[in-house]
Amino acid sequence: MSEITKPQRYEIEAGNYQLIIRYLMNFRNSLGDFFVALCSLFSSFAKPSRIGEVEGISTKALNPQIEQLYRMAQKPSRIILGLMSGTSLDGLDMALCRFSGQGLQTQCEVLHFDSVPFEEDFKVSIRAVFAKENIHFPSLCTLNAQIARTHANIILQTLQRWGIQPSDVDALASHGQTVMHRPDRSGHFPHSTLQIGDGDHLAHLTGIITLSDFRQKHIAAGGEGAPLAMFGDYFLFTKAGEDRILLNMGGIGNFTYLPANQDSKGILVTDTGPGNTLIDAWVRAHYPGKSFDEDAQIARSGKVNTEFLRALMDLSFFKEAFPKSTGPEYFNLAQVKSLAPAGISSEDVMATLTRFTAESIALAIQTYTKITTGSIFASGGGARNPLIMEHLRALLPGFIVQDSAALGIESAAKEAVLFALLANETLLDPGVARDRRLGDSPWMTMGKISLPN
Ligand SMILES: Nc1ncnc2c1ncn2[C@@H]1O[C@H](COP(=O)(O)OP(=O)(O)OP(=O)(O)O)[C@@H](O)[C@H]1O
Numbered sequence: 297m298s299e300i301t302k303p304q305r306y307e308i309e310a311g312n313y314q315l316i317i318r319y320l321m322n323f324r325n326s327l328g329d330f331f332v333a334l335c336s337l338f339s340s341f342a343k344p345s346r347i348g349e350v351e352g353i354s355t356k357a358l359n360p361q362i363e364q365l366y367r368m369a370q371k372p373s374r375i376i377l378g379l380m381s382g383t384s385l386d387g388l389d390m391a392l393c394r395f396s397g398q399g400l401q402t403q404c405e406v407l408h409f410d411s412v413p414f415e416e417d418f419k420v421s422i423r424a425v426f427a428k429e430n431i432h433f434p435s436l437c438t439l440n441a442q443i444a445r446t447h448a449n450i451i452l453q454t455l456q457r458w459g460i461q462p463s464d465v466d467a468l469a470s471h472g473q474t475v476m477h478r479p480d481r482s483g484h485f486p487h488s489t490l491q492i493g494d495g496d497h498l499a500h501l502t503g504i505i506t507l508s509d510f511r512q513k514h515i516a517a518g519g520e521g522a523p524l525a526m527f528g529d530y531f532l533f534t535k536a537g538e539d540r541i542l543l544n545m546g547g548i549g550n551f552t553y554l555p556a557n558q559d560s561k562g563i564l565v566t567d568t569g570p571g572n573t574l575i576d577a578w579v580r581a582h583y584p585g586k587s588f589d590e591d592a593q594i595a596r597s598g599k600v601n602t603e604f605l606r607a608l609m610d611l612s613f614f615k616e617a618f619p620k621s622t623g624p625e626y627f628n629l630a631q632v633k634s635l636a637p638a639g640i641s642s643e644d645v646m647a648t649l650t651r652f653t654a655e656s657i658a659l660a661i662q663t664y665t666k667i668t669t670g671s672i673f674a675s676g677g678g679a680r681n682p683l684i685m686e687h688l689r690a691l692l693p694g695f696i697v698q699d700s701a702a703l704g705i706e707s708a709a710k711e712a713v714l715f716a717l718l719a720n721e722t723l724l725d726p727g728v729a730r731d732r733r734l735g736d737s738p739w740m741t742m743g744k745i746s747l748p749n
């Protein structure tokens with residue numbers, strides 16, 4: 297009886313009682329039927345399996361698309377296309393991954409990676425609602441469909457370029473476009489976050505089962521909905537005997553700390569503050585025709601303004617307890633303008649913002665992990681900014697700082713791979729244990745499943 301408290305076991309036993317009743321009723325039909333039923337009953341006891349299978353009804357009564365999910369989970373490996381469009385709004389990152397196993401047994405092979413830049417007018421329409429306090433509400437509604445359509449077109453064209461049929465892809469894992477992230481610091485509201493580019497549209501337009509909207513359940517379970525990178529970071533990159541920091545510098549910076557003892561309770565993950573978001577915003581506003589500071593050419597031509605840097609490092613975000621998450625709702629151009637000293641040159645602002653990115657990352661690593669040596673694997677567009685990397689090496693002299701490509705995954709592809717991995721987890725993870733945690737973060741399966749038809 298004690299085993300009945302385990303949900304899975306209970307379902308199997310309940311299924312068998314129903315079978316007994318059904319088979320007893322069969323008894324009045326014919327001896328032949330009874331014999332077949334008896335064999336089937338014995339086989340169901342001998343090999344208790346999933347409910348649909350035990351009752352032998354799966355193919356007739358089950359939506360074939362749901363059956364497809366079931367079969368996908370049984371396959372020795374799955375092809376999942378991870379999709380990421382981050383806060384920099386530069387384009388859609390697509391990583392076609394082959395997964396086998398799950399959790400710490402996950403094996404991931406990146407078959408293809410591409411990043412397709414967005415058209416300028418598409419970016420303009422997203423920026424009109426992105427992280428804004430007041431927006432044209434109908435535009436937000438339209439964008440939910442429009443982003444999905446744009447992504448679907450990019451996906452289909454890219455698959456064609458790669459020579460891959462949509463039917464070869466088991467699932468899409470779509471992050472969507474974050475338009476608002478609102479961790480609550482007042483204690484009056486739930487944390488909330490909004491990613492748009494609807495999964496049903498993507499599934500229907502591509503014909504591929506789609507998992508999307510990964511952040512909501514994390515919030516429901518007590519997290520902030522971000523960062524989520526630690527699941528993939530832990531499953532793919534933990535290494536015994538080495539303290540590892542996986543640092544991503546996209547629009548916002550974040551890191552996962554993987555302790556050398558591989559204890560999942562010791563994993564730390566947090567946003568650190570700005571990655572490239574302030575640098576990009578300043579460039580867009582002051583250097584017409586440019587959208588980022590390529591190879592830090594502008595920042596290198598200016599000088600760090602100490603007073604401005606102190607004012608930035610004094611912002612309330614840096615006094616919040618770890619772990620924490622943030623976005624351009626907090627770190628934005630208006631804030632930079634309000635803190636910049638009068639008369640400062642545009643180049644000095646760029647030099648200071650670049651240093652600020654590195655200092656805020658170094659501060660978070662030093663104060664949260666408290667380690668002073670180890671390996672830092674940098675990814676995201678910030679890893680392409682040579683001045684950020686120079687500052688990081690100077691600020692964290694005990695660490696070996698290298699590109700995350702050293703881990704075998706192209707650094708630009710990492711986030712798209714991580715969302716594909718979250719989808720793989722959702723398809724395979726038994727997911728029954730509540731209150732699972734990875735470090736400071738709730739741990740559960742994530743992503744809503746959209747069927748194409
Ligand atoms: N060669 C380069 N020199 C300097 N900066 C660069 C270079 N290449 C990329 N970047 C920076 O990286 C940014 C893009 O980073 P990335 O694609 O990682 O952002 P994202 O995925 O939108 O961010 P997130 O996922 O954190 O929201 C660019 O906007 C630019 O600021």
Ligand SMILES: CC(=O)N[C@H]1[C@@H]2OC[C@@H](O2)[C@@H](O)[C@@H]1O[C@H](C)C(=O)O
Binds near residue numbers: 550
């Ligand atoms: C709400 C949101 O989209 N957050 C992003 C953003 O970009 C970086 C940082 O801020 C991180 O918290 C998160 O993305 C990564 C992939 C994450 O969840 O780990």
